[in-house]
Amino acid sequence: MKTVLDVRNLTTRFAGPSGALVAVNDVSFSLGEREILGLVGESGSGKSVTLRSLIRLLPSMAGQSGEVIWQGRDILNMSPKDLKAVRGGQISMIFQEPTTALNPVLPIGLQIDENLRAHTKLTHRERLIRARELMDLVGIPEAARRLSEYPHQFSGGMKQRAMIAIALASNPRLLLADEPTTALDVTIQDQILKLILDLRDELAMSVIFVTHDLGVVAATCDRMAVMYAGRIVETGTVADVFAQPMHAYTRGLLGSVPRVGTERSPLMSIEGTPPSLSAIPQGCAFHPRCDFATEICRATQPDTKMLAAEHQVACHNSLAVVKTGSPVR
Amino acid sequence: MNDIVISASGLRKSFPLSRGLIERISRQPALAVHALNDVSFALYRGETLGIVGESGCGKSTLARCLVRLHELDHGEIHFEGRDIAALAGSARRAFNRRVQMIFQDPYSSLNPRMTVRAILTEALSVHAMRAAAEIPARIAELLDLVRLPQDAADRYPHAFSGGQRQRIGIARALAVEPEVLVADELVSALDLSVQAQVVNLLLDLQQRLDLTVVFVAHDLRLVRHISHRVAVMYLGKIVEIGPSESLFTASQHPYTRALLAAAPELDPSKRSRKIAAKGELPSPIHPPTGCLFNTRCPYAFERCFTERPQLSDRSANHQAACHLTHFDEKDSVK
Numbered sequence: 001m002k003t004v005l006d007v008r009n010l011t012t013r014f015a016g017p018s019g020a021l022v023a024v025n026d027v028s029f030s031l032g033e034r035e036i037l038g039l040v041g042e043s044g045s046g047k048s049v050t051l052r053s054l055i056r057l058l059p060s061m062a063g064q065s066g067e068v069i070w071q072g073r074d075i076l077n078m079s080p081k082d083l084k085a086v087r088g089g090q091i092s093m094i095f096q097e098p099t100t101a102l103n104p105v106l107p108i109g110l111q112i113d114e115n116l117r118a119h120t121k122l123t124h125r126e127r128l129i130r131a132r133e134l135m136d137l138v139g140i141p142e143a144a145r146r147l148s149e150y151p152h153q154f155s156g157g158m159k160q161r162a163m164i165a166i167a168l169a170s171n172p173r174l175l176l177a178d179e180p181t182t183a184l185d186v187t188i189q190d191q192i193l194k195l196i197l198d199l200r201d202e203l204a205m206s207v208i209f210v211t212h213d214l215g216v217v218a219a220t221c222d223r224m225a226v227m228y229a230g231r232i233v234e235t236g237t238v239a240d241v242f243a244q245p246m247h248a249y250t251r252g253l254l255g256s257v258p259r260v261g262t263e264r265s266p267l268m269s270i271e272g273t274p275p276s277l278s279a280i281p282q283g284c285a286f287h288p289r290c291d292f293a294t295e296i297c298r299a300t301q302p303d304t305k306m307l308a309a310e311h312q313v314a315c316h317n318s319l320a321v322v323k324t325g326s327p328v329r
Numbered sequence: 330m331n332d333i334v335i336s337a338s339g340l341r342k343s344f345p346l347s348r349g350l351i352e353r354i355s356r357q358p359a360l361a362v363h364a365l366n367d368v369s370f371a372l373y374r375g376e377t378l379g380i381v382g383e384s385g386c387g388k389s390t391l392a393r394c395l396v397r398l399h400e401l402d403h404g405e406i407h408f409e410g411r412d413i414a415a416l417a418g419s420a421r422r423a424f425n426r427r428v429q430m431i432f433q434d435p436y437s438s439l440n441p442r443m444t445v446r447a448i449l450t451e452a453l454s455v456h457a458m459r460a461a462a463e464i465p466a467r468i469a470e471l472l473d474l475v476r477l478p479q480d481a482a483d484r485y486p487h488a489f490s491g492g493q494r495q496r497i498g499i500a501r502a503l504a505v506e507p508e509v510l511v512a513d514e515l516v517s518a519l520d521l522s523v524q525a526q527v528v529n530l531l532l533d534l535q536q537r538l539d540l541t542v543v544f545v546a547h548d549l550r551l552v553r554h555i556s557h558r559v560a561v562m563y564l565g566k567i568v569e570i571g572p573s574e575s576l577f578t579a580s581q582h583p584y585t586r587a588l589l590a591a592a593p594e595l596d597p598s599k600r601s602r603k604i605a606a607k608g609e610l611p612s613p614i615h616p617p618t619g620c621l622f623n624t625r626c627p628y629a630f631e632r633c634f635t636e637r638p639q640l641s642d643r644s645a646n647h648q649a650a651c652h653l654t655h656f657d658e659k660d661s662v663k
Contacts, residue, residue, distance in 0.1 A: 042520040046393060152446040155609050185383035188545065190591035194604055212521060215550075215593030219600055238597045256525035257595055258554030263573065267554070269525035273490045289522075328595060 001032035004206050005054075010066035012046075012053045020063070023049040025230035027066075028304075031174070036200060036207040038213065038221035038238065040253075042274050046230040047210045051176050055087045056259075070174075089119040092167035096179040098159035102151040108162045109147030119129050121171035134165040137202075140197060154308040157188035164195070168203070175199075177206045181216065193220050205275060214257055218242060223310075226250045229275055229285035232304070236311035242328055246313040248292045248321050255327035268327055284316065292317040333510060335372040335428075336397065339404035340365050342390055346614070346653035362613050366391040366621070367566035368404070369640070372509070377535065377542040379556030381549055381588070385613055387565035388655045389433075392545045396430045397421075426456045429580060433514035435494035436625070439486040445472075445497055446482040452504040452605045462643070464628050471500045492523035496530065503534070510535075511543045515566055516551070528555060547594045553577050564613055564621040567640065571647030581649035583656065585625045620652070 012024040022044045024041060031037050039048040052058055055075065056070050068075040094103040097250045103111060108324040116122055122130060135143035138161040151159055160180060167175060177196065179190035197220060200207055209221055217238060218223050224241055226234045226249065245251040256267030272289040275281060281288055287297040296316050304314040307322075315321065343361040364387045372378055380388045393399045395406060397413055406413050408424055416424050432438035439448060449468050453459050459467050468482055475496040486494055495515060502510060515531065516524040532555060535542055546552050552559055553573055560570040561584065569582040580586050587606035594600070608625040611617055615626055619634040626633065632652050640648040 027355070042522060101651075157609055185610070186549070187383065187587055187591040188609060190593075190605045191607075193593070194602060197602065213593070214521070215595055218595050218597045219593035253521055254365050254595075255519050258550045259595065260553070260577075263554055266529045267525040268533065269529055270522035271526070273492060273523060274520065 001035065003030050004071070005031040006067075006069040007054065008069070010050070010053055010068060011184050012049055012058065013061070013063045014059075015061045016278065018278065019266065022116070022280075023230055023277060024053055026226075027230075027232050029225050029235060030230060031206050031208065033206060034200060034204050035223065036197075036209055036221045037205070038217040038224040039208060039210045039227060040212065040217055040224055041227035042212060044229075044274055044277065045227040047212075048076075048178055051093075051178055051208060051210050054176065056083065057087070085119075088115065089170045089172045090172055091176060092170060092172035093176040093178065094160075094163050094167050094180050096182050098156065098163050098183070099151070101163055102159060104151050107148050107150055108154070108165075109163075112147070112166050115166050115169035116174055130169070131165075134168055135162075137168065137199070138162070138165045139191075139209045140165070143262070157191060158185055160184065160192055161195070164192075164199070168199070171203075173205060175205050176210075177207060178210045178284065179212070180209075180214070182211070189216075196220065226253070228252040229280050230277065231285065231314065233286070233315065234313045236313075238307075239243065240311050240325075242326070243323060244311075244326055245319040246307055246311065246318070246322055247286075247315045248290045249286050249322070250320055251327060252289075252291075257328075259328065284314075292320050332374040333371045334409065336372045336407045337371075337395070337404065338407075340368040340391070340394060340401055341403040342387075342394060342399060342401055342404070360614055360651040364565050364613065365394070365401075366616065368562075368565070370566055370570060370597055372541060372543065373558075374508075374541055375539060377544055377555055379559040380545045380562060381547060381552050381553035381559060382545065382562035383547060383567070383610060385564075385589075385610055386562040387613075388545045388547075388563075389513050389564050391562070392430065392511050392543065395511050395543060396428050397424070398430070398442060423458070423509035426505045427507050428509040429505065430511045430513065431495075431498045431502050431515055434492050434518055435498060436496055436518075439494060441486055444483050444485055445477075445500075448497065448501055449482075449504050452501050453631065456505045457504055467504070474503065475500045490523070491519050492527055495519065495527050498525075499530070499534070503538070506538075507540070509541045509543070511545070513545045514547070515544070517546065517548065524551075528635045531555065548587060549577075550595075561588065564611065564616050566621055566650065568622065568651070569647075569649040570640065571643070571649075572645075575644060575647050579644075579655070581643045581647065582622075582651050583628055583653075584622045584655070585649075587625070599626055620650075628656060633643055 008028050010024055010027045013020040013022050027050055039047045051062060064076055109131055112134060115125055116127045131147055132143045140146055140158060140161050154162060181192050194225055221238050224238050227231045228249050234250045245254055252270040270289050283299050284297045284302050287293040302310050302314045302316045306312050307318060342365040343363045346360045382388045394401055413424055446468060449471060450464055452463055469479060472479055472481055476498055516527045544556060557572050559573050559576050560567045563584050569585045591605035606625050611624050619636055620638055623629045623633045638650045638652050640650045643649050
């Protein structure tokens with residue numbers, strides 16, 4: 001598989017009143033052509049900031065270091081003019097809350113047209129036709145009439161489809177999706193997830209999918225990266241990670257989801273709560289909540305090791321974790 | 330488990346929409362959101378009844394009606410045989426004590442200007458549960474029960490995480506020694522690892538304190554995990570109710586089947602590209618005539634558009650509101 005995006009040692013800091021907060025800490029991963037990568041983690045784990053860091057969609061007080069190699073060029077060093085062609089052009093993004101991400105005072109058609117004007121050389125007439133095609137592509141019925149309607153006239157699911165249509169207007173090669181189905185009901189979520197899968201096949205895009213829902217990952221992603229306290233702690237194919245988690249945190253997360261056959265028995269929970277960015281524990285950030293923690297975990301940050309083909313993990317005691325097996329069986 | 334604690338029959342509740350001047354002058358009919366459309370069920374002592382459905386299906390309205398936070402338009406709720414709408418004075422206070430509610434949002438359901446001690450003391454003294462001198466000991470006991478540290482008592486809600494706040498909400502509800510707990514989306518605002526902690530706590534407390542629980546949620550996996558029986562709601566109506574096991578393995582309503590198919594499997598090898606349910610939820614202001622699910626149902630035929638199906642028996646304790654009793658993939662229109 002051809003690699004389209006290569007992220008190396010990406011770090012994002014925010015200046016705070018009591019020193020810098022490191023929201024994304026030394027994150028590295030790569031993404032293949034037509035691949036869907038799931039970025040999983042709980043709130044505050046840095047998954048959304050990672051996604052935004054890739055296209056420098058951050059407030060000015062943020063400091064970034066590392067490399068984001070897109071088609072041979074580092075996005076972090078691009079001139080504003082080049083960045084403009086990449087951001088929203090070759091790389092598009094869809095957001096969690098369609099209600100706040102769409103402009104409430106502009107008709108949907110105009111919002112699609114804005115993106116077509118910015119990133120294509122189509123004439124006015126061609127843009128109109130293209131907008132209708134895009135609405136059809138994302139499954140919004142009666143495209144001609146709905147183009148002149150405003151976001152408040154759309155239901156939650158239809159708004160999310162409209163946002164995807166806007167994102168697709170520039171013919172992106174990579175779609176960044178930040179929890180696109182979290183605000184939706186389960187039957188609508190199902191429709192949107194399948195739409196994204198169909199679009200990936202039709203348009204041969206790659207997708208990075210940020211979510212906290214392991215079910216969504218299992219149903220849509222090819223590979224997954226688990227984040228905790230700003231770091232990626234485990235990366236692998238979805239099948240491998242679900243079959244054999246190698247990090248204690250991943251194992252705990254999988255065990256926290258209720259499964260068939262264990263009704264009314266205690267779930268395998270993780271004690272405590274995720275740390276705040278201003279108080280990340282020494283050594284391995286997960287050690288205060290970890291059942292496998294030993295002396296070394298409290299002292300030193302584990303390196304990321306390749307334990308099996310395409311399966312990387314940052315844990316001192318991954319062998320012990322592997323020995324206990326997967327909670328999903 | 331045949332002792333009925335709460336029985337509800339024919340519940341209806343609608344919320345009128347405000348009308349503008351022009352609508353009023355032109356005498357347009359008043360519109361209303363029909364949140365509950367003829368809901369009936371029984372709650373047995375000691376069980377956990379799960380109530381599931383998508384947003385706008387009326388599950389939270391139902392929970393609020395059960396503790397009399399809303400007055401009903403029609404229908405009756407009986408608690409131990411007495412109509413709760415008719416309760417007044419000390420009888421109503423006793424009902425309020427014995428049936429407690431825990432709310433969804435741990436950030437807005439606790440008074441930010443009261444310490445945990447003040448919150449719990451209020452609950453204890455309003456219902457005169459303990460003499461003033463015994464209150465500190467009882468607070469210590471309650472904090473222990475929900476596994477919060479003892480020094481939590483003198484802190485304010487802002488000092489706690491979401492999961493800890495939900496524990497405070499549970500402690501407040503348990504302070505008055507209720508028999509029935511109505512939990513509205515108890516864990517949906519919490520992170521996955523914290524969700525599991527609170528679910529484990531609830532299961533443990535139910536066993537130790539002999540509680541009857543109504544668990545309202547949209548997460549099917551969670552509801553299956555903790556409920557003995559489950560009711561599925563759609564547009565203000567229960568479309569299927571039955572024992573957890575048979576409802577999830579042999580569901581008798583096309584909507585339940587769609588919900589189950591739409592929930593992503595946790596097993597990456599069981600992927601499907603088939604869409605579980607086409608279309609979207611119709612507006613609860615203008616619900617469809619006939620069966621409420623007819624706009625999205627793959628099996629709908631003429632009768633579904635004219636006659637609204639009522640709950641009917643399918644197997645032991647398992648009822649569904651559908652004109653069809655078996656579902657053949659061949660019959661599905663799409």
